[in-house]
Amino acid sequence: MSAPPRPWLLTLAALSALATLSTNILLPALPAMARAMGATETAMTAVLSLFLAVFALAQLVVGPLSDRLGRRPVVLGGLLVFIAGSLVCAVAGDLRLLLAGRGLQAAGVAAASVLARAAARDRFEGAPLAALLGRIMVVMAAAPGLSPLLGGLVQAAWGWRALFAVLVLSGLAVAAAYAGIVGETLPAERRRHQPPRDLALGYGRLLADARFLRPALATAAILGALFAFFGTAPLVLTRGFGFSALQVGLFFATSVFVVFAAGHAAPRASARWGGPAVLRAGAALALAGGVAMLTGNAAGLYGFIAAACVFLFGMGLVSPTGAALALTPFAAQAGQASALLGFLQMAAAAAMTTVAATLPTERMAALALVLAGGGLLAWVAAPPPVSARRAHSA
Template sequence: MSAVPRPWLLTLAALSALATLSTNILLPSLPVMAQALGSSEAAMTAVLSLFLAVFALAQLIVGPLSDRIGRRPVVLGGLAVFIVGSVVCALASDLPLLLFGRALQAVGVAAASVLARAAARDRFEGPQLAALLGRIMVVMAAAPGFSPLLGGLVQAAWGWRALFVVLVLAGLALAAAYVGIVGETLPAERRRHQPASALARGYVVLLGDARFMRPALATAAILGALFAFFGTAPLVLARDFGFSALQVGLFFATSVFVVFAAGQTAPRWASRWGGPTVLRIGAALATLGGLTMLVASGAGLAGFAVAVGIFLFGMGLVSPTGTALALTPFASQAGQASALLGFLQMAAAALLTTAAATLPGARMDALALVLAGGGLLALLSGAAKLAAAVVRAS
C-alpha cells in the first residue's frame, strides 16, 4: 500500500465523502431553511429522505454505465450534475425547487461515490484493497464528523444559501482533482459492452451470490444504522443534553477520531485473522454499542458518548472490510457490484433513518434500538458461511 500516492488516495476519499458532506453540512440549518422557505420542520426531512432515495436508485445506473464507457466520463458528468443541483438549491425560493435541486445533487454524488469504490477495485484486490478502503474511510470520516460544524459556521457567517455555494466549490475542486490526479482507471479492453437485459441478469447473479450478498448486507446494515445516527443524534444532543448547534458540530468532530482508529485497525486485523472474522468482530461491537446506549440512558451524556464510541469503532471495522469482501471476487463488473452495494447501503439508510425517527418512545431509546438492530443484522449477515464462501472463491 505504500505505492498508493497520497493525492490519489485523498481524491478517492473526497469523492466517497461528497454524499455525506452534502447531507450533514445542512443538518444545523434545517430549522432556519424551513422558516425561510415557509415550510414545516417535519416537511424538511424530505431534504434528507429524497436525497437518500434518489442516491440509492441512481447508483444502479451509473455503476454499469461506467463499466461500459469508463469511469472518467461518468465521474465528471456526475460532478457537473451535482454542481447544477447545488446552484438550483442555492437559488430555491420554495421547498419543491429545493427538493428538485437535491435530487440533482443525489444523482451527481451517486456517480462520485460508486466510482470511487470501483476505481479502487480497478487497481487493487484482496488485502491491498481492504487496506486502501480502510484508509479511504479514515479520510472520509472527516466529512460526517466536521461537516455539521462547518455548516453551522458558514450559516452563522453568510446564511444557509452559502452552504450550497460551498458545495459548488467542492464539486469544482473534485472535478479538477479527478482529472489531474486519478484519471481513467478502466482500460478500454476491460470494459463491458452488454445490453440492458444482460445488465439486469448481472444484478440477479450478484443478488444470488453469497460471496457478494453476505458482506454487502452486513455493510448496508451497519451504514444504515450510521445514517440513522447522523439524523437522530443532533436531536438527542439538543433536546436531551441542551447542546447548541456549535456543540453538536463539535461532538461529531470528536467522534471522527474513533472512526480514524477503527480504519487504521481494520486492515491490520484483517491481515492477521482474515476479513470475515474482522467483519463479525465489528458487527458485534456495533451491536454492543446500541445495547449500551439502551441500558445506559440514565447515565447522561457520558453513557451516550461511550455507547456512540463503541458503535462507531465497530462500524469502522465493518465498512472497509465488508466492502472489500463484497467487491474482490467481481473484478470484471466492479462498477455494477459497487452500484448494487451502494444501493443496498442507501436503501438501508433510508429505512433505518425512518425507523429512528418514527419508533415510539424517547429518541435516544429509538436510536439505541436502531443501532443495536443494524449491528445485529450485520452480525447475522457475516455469519460463518461467509468464511466458507470466501475460502471457496479463493
C-alpha cells in the same frame, strides 16, 4: 501491489465523502431553510429523504454505465450535474425548486461515490483493497464528523444559501483533482456493454452470490444504522442533554477520531485474522454499543457518549472490510457490484433513519434499538470466519 500515491488516495476519499458532505452540512440550517421556504420543519425532512432515495437509485445506473464508457467520463459528468443541482438549490425560492436541485445533486454525486470504490477495485484486490478502502474511510470520516460544524459556522457567517456555494466549490475542486490525479482506471479492453435485460440479470446474479450478498448486507445494515445515528443523535443531544448547535457540531467532530482509529485497525486485523472475522467482530461491537445505549440511560451523557464510541468503532471495522469482501471476487463487473453495494447501503440508510424517527418511544431508546438492530443484522449476515492459516494465505 504497491500502495497508491497519497494524492490518489485523497482524491478517492474526497469522491466518497462528497455525498455525506452534501447532506450533513445542511443539518444545522434546516430550520432557517424552512422559514425561508415557508415550509414546516417536518416537510423539510424531504430535503434529506429525497436525496437518499435518488442517490440509492442513481447508483444502479452509473455503475454499469461506467463499465461501458469508463470511469472518467461518468465521474466528471456526474460532478457537473452535482454542481448544477447545487446552483439550483442556492437560488431556490420555494421548496419545490429546492427539492429539484437536491434531486440533481443526488443523481450527480452518486457517480462520485460509486466510482471511487470501483476505481479502487480496478487497481487492487484482496488485502491491498481492504487496506485502501480503510484508508479512504479514515479520510472521509471527517465529512460526517466535521460537516455539521462547518455548516453551522458558514450559516452563521453568510446564511444558508452559502452552504450550496461551498458545495459548488467542493464539486469543482474534486472534479479538477480527479481529472488531474486519478483519471481513467478502466482500460478500453476491459469495458463491456450490457443491454437492460443483461443488467437486471447481472444484479440478480450478484444478489444470488453469497460472496457478494453476505458482506454487502452486513455493510448496508451497519451503515444504515450510522445514518440513523447522524439523524437522531442531534435530537438526543439537544433535547436530552441541552447541547447547543455548536456543541452538537463539536460532538460529531470529536467522534471522527474513533472512526480514524477503527479505519487504521481494520486492514491490519484483516491481514492477520481474515476479513470475515474482522467483519463479525465489528458487528459484535456495534451491537454491544447499541445494547449499552439502551440499558445505560442512568449513566446520562457520559454513558451515551461511551456507547456511541463503541458503536462507531465497530462500524469503522465493518465498513471497509465488508466492502472489500463484497467487491473483490467481481473484477469483471466492479462498477455494477459497487453500484449494487451503494444501493443497498442507501436503502438501508433511508429505512433505518425512518425507523429511528418513528418508533413510539423516546429518541435515545429508539436510536439504541436501531444501532443494536444494525449490529445484529450485520453479525448474522457476515460470512463465516476462515481459519488462521487460510487468512494468512489469502
